């Protein structure tokens with residue numbers, strides 16, 4: 609059975625007198641452990657779709673379920689719990705907290721949920737464990753020597769990597785990444801995809817969505833969903849190509 613199910617999901621944004629249909633009836637079933645690339649031009653609804661799956665936005669109509677959780681009908685309080693416990697998000701525009709350093713940004717995300725201490729679901733709020741995990745993930749994205757920098761003291765690509773470390777450190781069941789390579793040069797961009805690939809996918813049972821408008825990234829997915837004007841224009845599965853073999 610699919611982990612994530614969307615049934616006839618629509619999203620309209622209203623601006624004054626005009627209604628902008630961002631999603632026009634999306635039907636999807638995503639299995640646990642799938643790496644899904646969502647591809648499409650600017651304005652096709654990629655971010656809107658990601659936000660709805662992540663519980664950051666609610667559909668105008670239609671149904672979203674994740675496992676047993678009826679995401680589209682949760683109260684605000686339960687939606688927050690769902691986001692905290694299940695979802696890691698890398699935003700298109702980073703959303704780092706400007707008055708916190710790189711390290712504190714990652715720690716803050718972990719302080720909200722604790723860190724897993726084993727495979728039995730136990731979590732710890734011990735500040736030393738949180739610090740160790742935060743440093744570990746920042747080191748994995750190549751920022752060990754930037755942990756005390758504030759976002760304004762980091763380049764765009766470095767800020768992007770802090771955001772990625774923050775999302776991955778949660779070790780979430782569902783990882784949503786909106787243009788994770790958008791602000792990175794090729795070499796770092798591919799490294800980031802390699803990190804995401806290594807920490808996600810089948811063995812880890814983690815379901816990953818990577819949004820991109822770069823067609824060269826599509827081969828990374830087990831599944832590619834192409835959006836066009838808020839509908840699914842194409843949806844196919846394939847044998848994925850490892851990030852290390854991608855070029856753009």
Ligand SMILES: Nc1ncnc2c1ncn2[C@@H]1O[C@H](COP(=O)(O)OP(=O)(O)OP(=O)(O)O)[C@@H](O)[C@H]1O
Nearest residue numbers: 621623628630649650651652653654655656657821
């Ligand atoms: N908050 C909002 N209010 C009004 N319209 C919105 C809002 N957010 C998105 N839209 C509109 O909905 C459509 C889909 O937007 P969305 O951000 O999902 O596109 P996207 O595929 O992520 O584009 P991009 O590649 O540029 O990030 C666009 O036409 C956009 O202008």
Ligand SMILES: [Mg+2]
Nearest residue numbers: 654655700786
């Ligand atoms: Mg977008």
